[in-house]
Amino acid sequence: MLYMNSDILRRLQKLNQLKLTDSEERDVLAFFEKQSAELESLSSAIDTENVERMVHVMPILTVVREDVVVKNFTREELQAGAPETMDGYWQVPRLVE
Amino acid sequence: MAKYETVIGLEVHIELATNSKIFCSCSAKFGGEQNDHVCPACCGMPGMLPVVNKRVVDLGMTAGMMLNCDINRVTTFDKKSYYYPDLPAAYQTTQWFAPVAVNGKVRIETSKGEKFIRIKQIHMEEDAGKLVHDDWTDTTLVDFNRTSVPLIEIVSQPDLNSAEEVVAYLEQLRSLLRFAKVSECRMEQGSMRCDVNLSVRPEGSDKLGVRTEMKNMNSISAIERAIAYETARHIDAIENGTEELVQETRRWDDIKGMSFAMRNKETAGDYRYFPDPNVMPVCIDDEWFERIKKSLPELPSVKKDRYIDELGLSEYDADILTQSRALCDCFEEAYAVSGLVKESANWIISNCMNVLNRKQLTADMLNIDGKALGKLILLVADGKVGHANAKKILEAMFDEDIDPEAYANENGYIVSNDTGKIEGVIRAVVAADPKSVADYKGGKEKALMALFGKCMKELKGNCDPQVLRELLIKIINE
Numbered sequence: 123m124l125y126m127n128s129d130i131l132r133r134l135q136k137l138n139q140l141k142l143t144d145s146e147e148r149d150v151l152a153f154f155e156k157q158s159a160e161l162e163s164l165s166s167a168i169d170t171e172n173v174e175r176m177v178h179v180m181p182i183l184t185v186v187r188e189d190v191v192v193k194n195f196t197r198e199e200l201q202a203g204a205p206e207t208m209d210g211y212w213q214v215p216r217l218v219e
Numbered sequence: 220m221a222k223y224e225t226v227i228g229l230e231v232h233i234e235l236a237t238n239s240k241i242f243c244s245c246s247a248k249f250g251g252e253q254n255d256h257v258c259p260a261c262c263g264m265p266g267m268l269p270v271v272n273k274r275v276v277d278l279g280m281t282a283g284m285m286l287n288c289d290i291n292r293v294t295t296f297d298k299k300s301y302y303y304p305d306l307p308a309a310y311q312t313t314q315w316f317a318p319v320a321v322n323g324k325v326r327i328e329t330s331k332g333e334k335f336i337r338i339k340q341i342h343m344e345e346d347a348g349k350l351v352h353d354d355w356t357d358t359t360l361v362d363f364n365r366t367s368v369p370l371i372e373i374v375s376q377p378d379l380n381s382a383e384e385v386v387a388y389l390e391q392l393r394s395l396l397r398f399a400k401v402s403e404c405r406m407e408q409g410s411m412r413c414d415v416n417l418s419v420r421p422e423g424s425d426k427l428g429v430r431t432e433m434k435n436m437n438s439i440s441a442i443e444r445a446i447a448y449e450t451a452r453h454i455d456a457i458e459n460g461t462e463e464l465v466q467e468t469r470r471w472d473d474i475k476g477m478s479f480a481m482r483n484k485e486t487a488g489d490y491r492y493f494p495d496p497n498v499m500p501v502c503i504d505d506e507w508f509e510r511i512k513k514s515l516p517e518l519p520s521v522k523k524d525r526y527i528d529e530l531g532l533s534e535y536d537a538d539i540l541t542q543s544r545a546l547c548d549c550f551e552e553a554y555a556v557s558g559l560v561k562e563s564a565n566w567i568i569s570n571c572m573n574v575l576n577r578k579q580l581t582a583d584m585l586n587i588d589g590k591a592l593g594k595l596i597l598l599v600a601d602g603k604v605g606h607a608n609a610k611k612i613l614e615a616m617f618d619e620d621i622d623p624e625a626y627a628n629e630n631g632y633i634v635s636n637d638t639g640k641i642e643g644v645i646r647a648v649v650a651a652d653p654k655s656v657a658d659y660k661g662g663k664e665k666a667l668m669a670l671f672g673k674c675m676k677e678l679k680g681n682c683d684p685q686v687l688r689e690l691l692i693k694i695i696n697e
Binding site: 137138139177178179180182183184185186187188189190191192193194195197200201206208209210211212213214215216217 | 237238239244245246247252253254255257258259262264270271272273274275276293295300302303304316317350351352353356357358359360361362363489491494496498499500501502
């Protein structure tokens with residue numbers, strides 16, 4: 123059974139820095155409830171006994187590149203779409219931790 | 220008062236010695252103008268895909284093998300959720316489910332003897348960028364140059380019980396990884412960083428106490444101070460109830476000599492690790508594995524024993540040389556060319572170290588050609604170049620690639636066997652300083668040295684001292 127309740131949902135909102143309205147919360151919980159039921163039906167229908175855990179969902183391996191420096195972009199190009207910049211920095215609202 | 224035991228586990232971040240970043244081709248070089256080493260991938264633009272730098276995997280495996288780990292032949296990358304603008308994708312690409320190396324051990328030695336510290340895992344990951352808080356505009360400025368610079372994190376088991384053991388462990392890690400050229404491991408530049416997980420429990424108890432994690436120590440001595448402070452704080456809280464200990468991350472302030480709470484410690488679940496769908500698994504085949512295994516250097520401790528037992532160096536000399544791979548490499552090359560063990564060791568330990576100190580460089584930064592040093596040592600041993608001039612040649616070797624003999628010829632440093640010229644110089648010096656001549660004849664041995672020095676200066680050091688001395692005495696006594 124997929125584990126979701128209003129406490130976990132609140133914790134996730136905090137971690138993701140999101141604020142859902144009451145009606146959105148109800149929608150999300152309903153969504154998970156439906157998904158859980160569907161997944162539950164899958165897991166009871168498929169026998170996974172003695173099946174090794176997958177390392178990755180894609181049956182392919184990565185390609186690697188050599189350790190060579192290539193400069194393809196200038197700072198100006200990269201910052202062209204930035205809302206705010208200052209002295210070559212991206213500028214964001216002040217963060218206090 | 221009950222006795223307490225401190226239980227410490229370390230997370231050590233090591234910046235890898237690569238040219239480019241872990242998932243893109245931007246430069247990984249330290250410094251640079253802000254946001255000059257960036258591209259759409261490392262500044263988190265949507266749709267960009269990471270491509271793994273092979274050298275990062277090479278160095279991750281090398282570190283694993285140096286620390287006696289098992290290498291995961293299929294190793295995968297995972298996303299760690301992280302909401303802070305120094306990592307613009309809002310996650311860090313790291314390894315959680317199948318890190319490159321697991322189950323290692325490191326041998327340390329302290330005043331209490333030998334001990335093995337178990338390594339839980341070594342994982343490869345990307346570094347975060349730099350944030351500058353600007354008071355004038357009341358905003359935060361972001362520099363992504365460090366974002367995606369490759370790191371490994373070495374996670375130990377909680378096997379350490381004192382600051383002394385922690386220092387021995389860190390020094391051992393640094394020595395092994397520098398030897399294998401995995402990293403420069405320079406704490407002052409941030410290429411080696413350490414988080415200390417510490418708890419305290421009554422001696423004999425097998426239950427761990429409340430654990431705190433300390434960050435922001437940028438030297439080994441700061442780590443020692445932080446451990447002493449935090450241990451005392453924990454004991455005080457347990458004994459006197461001065462405060463309630465909670466699991467949290469704390470920041471060490473070395474100037475105040477205190478630690479401060481930063482945030483409640485996240486648990487692994489809070490990071491919501493999940494396999495990164497953008498990076499496929501890395502499969503280390505036999506050929507790759509063997510290539511790295513063959514590239515491993517001889518361990519410093521093995522080298523030291525060999526220098527003492529086979530080459531006959533003193534323990535003191537062997538100890539100094541094996542503190543740095545660069546010194547060992549230079550010594551071995553110089554010895555191979557010159558065949559002179561003691562002289563090769565001496566030239567490195569005294570003359571080369573002097574130059575390094577003067578230039579404010581560390582032993583690891585010794586970059587002269589060992590073979591050329593061997594040739595220089597032979598020139599001195601054969602009496603072709605005097606000591607003073609040999610030191611000048613060595614100095615030049617630090618600045619440019621030179622052949623010592625050719626350089627000595629060009630600069631007139633080759634010892635002259637032209638006795639006619641030497642005699643001419645001696646006669647001139649003797650004629651100009653009758654007082655010293657008279658003093659010597661009167662029994663003052665020091666006067667001879669004064670004359671000898673003047674002659675040597677005139678000859679610019681290019682004279683066999685023995686020949687000069689004999690001729691000088693002969694001419695004075697004529």
